[in-house]
């Protein structure tokens with residue numbers, strides 16, 4: 163969609179506001195399915211935690227996607243969006259056995275990444291098929307917090323513990339229907355991914371009755387000009403060949419599954435803010451916008467880069483600005499950026515604001531969470547209203563401090 167259309171949305175709906183372009187989401191979905199078009203059975207399960215608005219989930223349902231969920235609430239959200247239980251896979255980490263049982267009761271696919279839980283679950287529910295999350299100990303990922311496949315990671319069951327998995331399966335007679343890995347966000351090197359896949363194939367051979375192999379996600383998208391991105395087409399070609407050969411060896415057409423979040427929604431999103439003030443100090447010019455890390459925490463949390471564009475003045479001369487928010491502690495969105503001249507009241511657009519942006523927003527400083535808009539069929543659809551004071555106060559319990567202390571009960 164065009165910047166002029168974004169500007170109109172900021173004028174019509176106010177700011178801060180998130181805008182998602184449905185066409186871009188569809189484009190990415192088709193790009194990925196197309197890269198794996200030579201796989202007989204392909205399943206994409208959109209990772210809900212990246213952007214969990216129910217209308218976004220419904221869009222994925224329309225595209226034929228399943229969903230990947232990490233909490234019982236995401237499972238329930240998926241069901242509310244109309245996904246059938248078979249279209250939902252539950253891939254939690256560190257949740258209680260009872261939460262996994264609750265998900266199993268709802269009929270969704272279960273993915274277990276802990277030996278103790280596997281043994282308990284298999285003992286109690288030997289008839290419920292289970293997928294196993296393997297940790298191949300491959301270092302991928304752009305940032306220590308999102309690299310989840312390395313040796314010290316809390317995710318997955320170590321490949322060195324396969325003998326123990328096999329013993330549990332043998333003892334409980336449980337049915338393993340899938341093998342899974344997710345090595346973390348921001349895969350830079352396809353060879354590393356393929357190497358991890360080999361480990362997964364080796365593991366899969368040890369289980370005789372699989373339905374699917376889930377290769378997780380971690381596809382990198384470009385956040386700025388010149389950024390490396392995962393070459394999906396090349397990965398598709400190479401992994402397809404390898405996967406199809408494996409299926410022949412295995413003697414069954416397995417489903418190849420992925421669970422991308424960022425790849426599908428990141429670039430569809432724009433975050434729009436108004437500039438409250440331009441503030442000149444001795445060393446820099448700050449542009450202060452009507453938002454902060456309460457609404458978009460990635461720059462402060464991960465040091466992530468989001469391009470920032472002045473869509474009110476696209477032809478203005480470029481100057482250097484540090485773009486900050488209105489939170490009462492440091493909340494820098496972008497340091498020393500070259501941006502078209504900013505005047506107070508201008509609309510700044512943050513690019514790549516589809517994944518892990520709204521879904522990580524909070525009410526810090528008692529601010530309202532932003533509205534969300536889906537641009538679909540050349541029209542702006544509100545898919546979440548901006549919060550109000552009622553939302554801030556909801557669930558808060560006010561104590562009446564005017565009542566007198568009760569007399570102590572007599573002994």
Ligand SMILES: *Cc1c(COP(=O)(O)O)cnc(C)c1O
Nearest residue numbers: 209344347379380421422423424
């Ligand atoms: C977060 C997560 C994903 C999605 O990762 P992206 O980098 O957003 O594609 C996929 N699978 C699991 C298990 C996850 O926790």
